[in-house]
Amino acid sequence: MGKKLNFFKEALLTAKTSGTITPSSRFLAEKMLKGIDFNNAKLIVELGSGNGVITKHILKKMQPHNHLICFEINDQFYEELLKIEHPQLTVLKVSAEFLIEEINKKGFESVDAIVSSLPLSIIPKEISQKILQESYKSLNTNGTFVQFQYTLDYYKRLKQLFKKENVSLNFEPINIPPAFIYKCIKK
16 A cells, blocks of 8 residues: 555646556456567567556566666656666666657667656647657667557657557547557557
8 A cells, every 4th residue: 555655646746747546457458458469579669658557567478588678757756667677677767758869878779669648738749749759760671669648648649759549549448537548559
């Protein structure tokens, strides 16, 4: 209960950047990761990792050849993520708008899957657009971008970026609040 209370306190203090007041449910995490090809992925990136709820689900599914890089700008959540000890995990306190530069620094040229919990609707539009562009450019062909949101605000934008036929929409009611899940494939 202590971690949930700490998350709630931090989320209230930083509502403009965290975009939520409760951690993601295991149901949301599992649905977001469904369809990610852990057998063939080299690099997986998580944007807006929060206190690591989805991060831990990713790590459970990882294969020996996978690497996970998490981007988190909130000080409290960043410190929580650093407590997760895993040899295939890198945690960065850097904005996702610098995704390509940061993965290059770590020796990677591209990404196989991106899992995003960023609250795109409350991030300034120019920054959210840059994050989406960086995400798209960084993905390998057939790479996956998965994003959850509490609204459908970005559905149209993602269909423009990834092409309508490469974007699917799902819904997870067992989450507070219930969430929409966008799954996009770069073709």
